[in-house]
Amino acid sequence: MKTDCAGTVVPLRNEQMADMLFAATQEVFTSMLGSEVERLSEPGAEQTASFDGVLSLIGLVGAVIGNGSFVCSAEAARDLSSRLLMTEFSQVDEEVLDAVGEITNMIVGGFKNLLEARVGRVQMSIPSVIFGKNIATRNSGANIAAAVRCGFPGGEIEVKIRLVAR
């Protein structure tokens, strides 16, 4: 493992980690959601402006510390939940938030399994899912290690992994 000038652990190049993250995302979409997913342009360095929609977060701890996040609009969250559960959802309710949490769990878990082969054991927290307006996020000391923005027939999603050295 290498450390960059900011002291961040860089077990792989960021582009490689983004590829791993997209592979994990693609696997969840094809296996569980019955949908193709397309990789769009890379998201910005950090979410500077607030946004409306659904944010799901999972903590990572072990050989590295950080988190994985999943962001989408309310419409995309309802569409994803419908695909996962084969039920229509007219609003973002508990079931939709649970489904988005599980989708995040599978994507971040898939990425974590690939990462563990390189850096050693990493454990995941259970997901926390937030739905609202004007959501703003800030991460102290954690740099984005991997980020992908994807399109699917029901909208767009953005998945990010932030890591810091132990």
Add this chain to the structure above:
Amino acid sequence: MGFKPPNLLIVDDSTAIRKILVRVLNQTGLPLGQVLEAGDGKEALKQMEGNDVSLVLSDINMPNMDGLELLRTLRASAQWHDLPVVMITTEGSQTRVQEAVDLGATSYVRKPFSADLLRDKLASLLSQ
């Protein structure tokens, strides 16, 4: 005595995954008894009291009592020592799979899973 369809227990903190597993179990076409659900290992142990459970499908990462602790508890019990337990989890590293196998997991399925493959695996386990 006639055939008694098996009772099953699904243990996962995600209601979405529990619903998907119920759907997959129904797709096996095999006669099923009660399909019980629990959100963590502690709830699972409570559900098993007084219910003749024939197969457990359990996640690993859960609050209160995780799936490995549940498996350890079942294997240490005279009543549940030989009960088939399938771990269905995002944990896919070889170390974690080995840990579950060493604790006595009957089978291990990584999420995300193909519903068809899972259905075939569960059908095979249930027909035994």
